[in-house]
Amino acid sequence: MKFHLSVLLVLVTLFSCREEPPVKMNVLFIAVDDLRPDIGAYGNPYIQTPHLDRLAATGTLFESHFVQVPTCGASRCSILTGLLPKTTKHLSNAALEEFISDAPEGSVPESVVHHFRRNGYRTVGIGKISHSVDGLLYGYRESPEGARPEMPYSWDEFLFDPDKWGTGWNAFFGYADGSNRQEKDGQVPPYEMADVDDRGYPDGIMADMATDKLKELSEQQAPFFLSVGFFKPHLPFNAPKKYWDLYQRDRIPLSRVKDLPENVHLSSLQRMGEFNQYRLGDEQATLEAAISDDYARKLIHGYYASVSYVDAQIGKVLDELERLGLAENTLVVVWGDHGWHLGDHRVWGKHTIFDVALRSPLIIRYPGSKSRKIPSDQVVSSVDLYPTLADLCGLPVDFPLDGQSLGGLIQHGSDPDRTNRSFSYFNKGISMRTDRYRLTRYFREEQPNIELYDHQEDPYESVNIAQKRPDVVEQLMVEWKTGDTGLYTPQ
Template sequence: MLKYFAALFFLIGLTDHNHLSAQNKEKPNVLFICVDDLRTELGAYGKHYVKSPNMDALAKSGALFTNHYVQVPTCGASRHAILTGMRPSKPIHIANNAIVEEISGQPEKSIPETFIHRFKQDGYHTVGIGKISHSADGLVYGYEEQPTEKRELPYSWSELLFDPGKWETGWNAFFAYANGENRQSLKKQVKPYEAGETDDQGYPDGLTTNLAISKLKELKKNGEPFFMGVGFFKPHLPFNAPKKYWDLYDEAKIPLSSNPEIPENINLKSLHTSGEFNQYALGEEKAGLNKQVSDAYARKLRHGYLASISYIDAQIGKLYQELKDLELDQNTIIVIWGDHGWHLGDQRVWGKHTLFENALKSTLIINSPYSQHKAKKVRAIVESIDIYPTLLDMCDIKQTKSTDGESFEKHIKYNIPDTEEVAYSYFRNGISMRTKNYRLTKYFRKDQPVIELYDHHAGNAKEDKNIAEVNPEVVNELMPLLEKGDTGIFTITK
C-alpha cells in the first residue's frame, strides 16, 4: 500500500511538474534594456542623421512610442518611478538616492518592491546586468568607495551580475576612459568625450553585452521563463565610445540645436548652468546661461553623444542577434527605455534636470513577438509609470499592487488614444504636465513667473516662448488637470 501511494504521489508530482512546465513555456520572456540619458535621438524618431539601425529595426517591427515622458529628469528618481509604478510623493522621490532610501534594506513583503520582483514572484528567473536601478552595478556604495554586498533592490533579482573589467568597480566603470582610468581617479581632470582607439570591449558597455549574451545561452538551456534587465551606460557623460562609431559621422554636417536660446518670459530658475557637464574640467569650453558654447564645440559634443548612441545601438544589435540565434526571439518581449532626455545645447543647457520637453521626453520601444503588437507607431501620451502594469498585462501576470500608472497595452493593440491623455513630471520645485497640445508647468517658488505654458500644436516642440500670460483662458482650463497630478510633494520656497 505504501508503495502504491508513493507511486501515486510521484505520478501526481510529475503531472504537476509537466503542467507547470507547459505553463512556463507559454509565458513570454522579457529583455528589458535601460539606456542612460537617451532622448528621442534615433533614426526611428525622424533624426535621420543618427546611425541607429538596430534600434530603428526593432522600432519598425514593434511599437515605437512617440510621446513617452518620464516622471523625473534625473537617473535614480526616474528609475524609482518606473520600478514602482508610482509618481513622486515626497522630496526623496526626486533624488538620485530614492531607491536606496525607499527600497534598500527593507524586509521582503508580499507586495512587490518593483515590477521585477512581481515577475520573480510569478515564477520568472530574473537577471540584472548593469544599471537598472540607480547604482551602476545594482549595489549600494558611493562613487569613490568599494562595493558592498548590499543590493539596491534586495528581492527583485534571482541573479545580479556585472563585469567591471579593468575599472574594478561599477562606479569606476560608469565614468570609464579607455586607458582604465575614470572620472574619479583622474580628479575630474578629463574631457567630456573620448574617441577611444579600441574595440567594443574597450569600454564597459561592451563587457555588459558579452555577459548578457553568455547569460542568454544559460537561460536557453534552463528553459525557465526569464526577465533579463540590461543597463547600458552610454550616452551618459562622458561621451566616450570606440573611434569607429565616431567615424560614422561627418562632424561638420551634424545639426545644431534649433532652439539654443533661453525661452522668452521665464525665470532663469527654470533652467540650470550645466553643472554636471562642467565637472569635466578639461573640456574646451564651459557651458552657461550667459552665453552659448561655440558652434564648433557644440558639434563636437553632439558628435560624442551620437557616437555613444551608435555604440549602444551596436550592443543592442548583438543582443537581438543572439536572441534570434537561440530562437528566443519567438517568445521574448524586448523593451528599450531611455531613463530621461537630455538638452544638447537646447535653451542653452547641456544636461537633464529641467521640466522642459528635451529633458522629459525619452525613447520607448516595445518589440513583442505577438502579431497584435507589431509595426505600430503609438502616438498616445504615455508615462514611464505605465510600463509596470503594461508589462504585467502583456505577460498575463496578476497585478498585486496598485500603481499610479495605467496599462497602455490597448494603445499597442489598437492605437486608440484615451480621451484624456496626460503625463506628469516633477523637478526643480515644479510640476509639469504634457497634453496633446500644450505643456503647462507650475513652480512652487516666489520668483516669477511661476506658470509656464508652451504650445505644442502641429508638433511644435521648441518651447522657446512662455505664452501663459497672454493665454490665461488656456491656463485656467488646464490647471485643474495639472492639480490632479499634485501629490503634495512641493511647497512654496524662496
C-alpha cells in the same frame, strides 16, 4: 479494480493536460542611459541606429513618451516601482533606496522585477538598471566593501564586470586607458575617441555578458526577466573611434532652439553642474553665453558616436535572442531614462522639466502584435511600464500602481480608457504634458512660477505663453486636478 485504476490514470492524464500552464513570455528589458529620441526610427535622418530602427520596425514605438523625473536614479525608481514620486527624496538618485526602506519584503514587491520573480521568473540584471551600476549601494568615492544591494529582493543574479576600471562607478565614468573621472577629480574631457574595439569601454563588455547569459537562460525551464542597463550615451561621450567615423562633423545638426526661452526665470534652466564636472572641456557651458558652434558640433558628434556604439551593442543582444529562437516568446523593451539638452535652451544636461529633458525613447516588441507607431498626440509615461509588463505577461497586480497598461495601444493601436497626460517633477516644479500643451508650475519664490508651452505653435518650447493665455492655464488646471493622484508639493 484494475479497470478503475486505468480510468483514474486516464482522467489524471487528461486533467494534467488541461491544467498545463501556458508558456510564460520572457522579458528582455534594456535601459539606455541619457538617450533622447535621437534615433532613425524617431525621425532623426542623420544619426545611425540600424539596430534600434530594426526593433522599432517590428514593435511599437511611442512617439510621446515622457519620464517622471529627469535624473537617472529617480527616473529608474518610477519605472521600477510603477509609482509617481511622493516626497522630495524620490526626486534624487537615492529615490529607490528610500522607496525600498518603506516597503520591506513581504508587503508590496519592491520593484517590477521582484514581482516577476515572485511569479516564478528567473531574474537577472546586468549593468545600470536601478541607479547603481553593479547592483550595489555605495557612494561614488567609497570602497565597495560592505556595500549592500540596491534592490535586495529583485534579482536571482546580478552581473557586472568592472574590468580595468576596478569598481562599478569607476567603470561608469571610465576612459579607455582604465582611468575615470573620480580619480582625476574632474580633470578630464567630456568626450573621448579611442581607437579600441567594443570591449574597450564597459558597454561592449556588458553586451557580451548579456549574450552569454541569454544562452544559459535559453536552456532553462523557467521564464526569464533579463535586464541590461547600458551606460552610453551618458557623459563622458566616450566611444570607440569607428563610431565617431560614421559621422562628418561639419554635417552634424545643431539644436533648433539654441537661445534661452522667452519669459522664463533662469532658475528653470540653471542646473548644469554635471556637465561642468568635466573640467577639461574645450569651453565651459553657461546660460549667460552659448558655447561656439564648433564645440557644440564636437559634443553632439560625441553624443551621436555614443548612441551608435550603444545601438551596436543592443544589436548583438537582439541578434542572439533571434539566433536562440527566443524572439518569438520574449517581450522586448528599450527605454531611455530621460532626454538631454544638447545645447537646447543653452543647457548641456538633463535637469530641467522641459520636453527635451523629459521625452525619451520607448519601444516595446510584444510577439504576435503588429508593428506600429503610437503618434505624438497620445501621451504615455515611464510609470506605465510596470502595469504593461504585468498585463502582457498575465501577472496579477493586487496592489496600487500609478500608471496605466499600454497593452491596448500595443495590441490595438488605440485605447479609449487611457488618460492623455503625463506628470513630471524636478527643480521645485511639477509639469503636466498633454497632447498639445506643457503646463509647468514652480513652487518657489521667484516669478513667474507658471510656464505654458503650446506644442502646436512652438514645438521646441521657445516662448512661455502663460501670461498671454490665462484661459488655457485655467482649463489645464482643471485637467491637472482631475489627473492629480496625490502629487506632493515640492518644498
